[in-house]
Amino acid sequence: MKSNPISKSYLYTANDNAPDIEIADLRRLTQLIKEKYNYDFKDYAMSSFKRRIKRVIDLYKFKTVDKLITVLDTTPDFFEEFVSEITVNVTEMFRDPTFWRVLKDQILPNVLMNHDSISIWHAGCSSGEEVYSMAIVLKEMGVLDKAKLVATDIDSAIIDKAKRATFPIKNMELNSKNYGRFHDDATRTLDGYFREANGEAILNPDLTKNISFRRHDLVQGGIFSKFDLVLCRNVMIYFNQTLQNNVLNKLHDSLFKYGYLIIGSKESLIWCEIANKFIVVNNEEKVYKKIKD
Amino acid sequence: MSKFRLSSQTNYKAVVIGGSAGSFQSVTKLLATIPSDFELPILFCLHRLKHVRNGFVEALSIKSNKAIVEPLDKEPVRTNGVYLAPANYHMCVELGNTFSLATDGLVNNSRPSIDLTFETAAYVYRDKLIGILLSGANKDGAYGMKKIKEKNGLTIVQDPDESMINAMPTAALAATEIDMVLKVDEIIDFLMTLHKQMKR
Structure with a gap:
């Protein structure tokens, strides 16, 4: 055995001749x-x-x-x-800009009409792009102070990265473009929310203060709180049907009655046992509302 | 139609078709010809703009005899279905004959990647899969064709001489054994011949 069996090559090349994994x-x-x-x-x-x-x-x-x-x-x-x-950690700020528009114009106003505060769980938050996008939306609506955001992921290393609220400059073009699409105004950018240092874009700290990050495994972890909104986008696509059902039960239990569940644009509850406890609020953006305990 | 090596085997289960730059017209022509009762599911993985979610299905549907669907995660692959890999997702096939989508990194600079659709379909359908690779500018699909051939599936590439951009068919020819090199009209003829045999 070599003295150091674990050395990672930094340039990933797939071995096309490797036999299939059984x-x-x-x-x-x-x-x-x-x-x-x-x-x-x-x-x-x-x-x-x-x-x-x-x-x-x-x-x-x-x-x-x-x-x-x-x-x-x-x-x-x-x-x-x-x-x-x-763990797959590919994400972007304001991914699916049309979803963020629905969130701003319909979902958030709806929740805030009935409550003085709002609690949101980002399940499978990866490097934080989604939760920080949420903070920006809430800030622009003038309700960030009323919000409690919880962001969780199975991967501790990515949580540490997310906490830094710092993104590679090369990603900011796409992030800003998505943001412009969200506002339906290509001239709007994220520039005002970030400062640049050492080739990185650092988010203004006032946007991060209501966010708590913690490690949580959707598969093995329990229910730790109740929320008005749960976002779990493009996470369950990595699970089989059995596990999707199991995780959806937990997401359901983590929502207040009449709270909202949001999944990825190409995901669906159609094949899931729990579908009858939700109604579809927006099918295109996959927004569901819990109507039964 | 003796040029087609259909031989004894007609019990195919699915057709996967990959294409990129220069393949759009071939795909629309194919969809305009394939009849609505063509049984085998057809899974298209075509390179497309990552951040334009709508419009592509509609564009392909104009002349198509069959409805085209971007599958949702865990949607069953149905007989008679025509599927298109959605923007910004990899489209894979799972044992149990369902789709599963993925957002992992780009493969061959592409998401959806043809290699992933082909490789996972080859794993599920084995020798009952037909893989067709059309015109395109990179090597995406070559590894996928190799995986299809390893499982004894049928491999077809568009004739590089006819392809608007021949990098993709050429890369596949270099990567593995290709059963047939055909012009688009011949690929359509082949699928029609198969259709008639399956109807018998």
């Missing part, structure tokens, strides 16, 4: 992880989970799933890094 291999892997670390990946959607595992194997030149299993078994320090690597 389902039996993945089962052994998820079983080991469950037993040793109590994370449950068993019901992740197979196609994407397999791809993420292949990526880790290529990235660290493990060559086989067996090698990865051995490393995870013998090197607990590696586990957090492994979770970071298999």
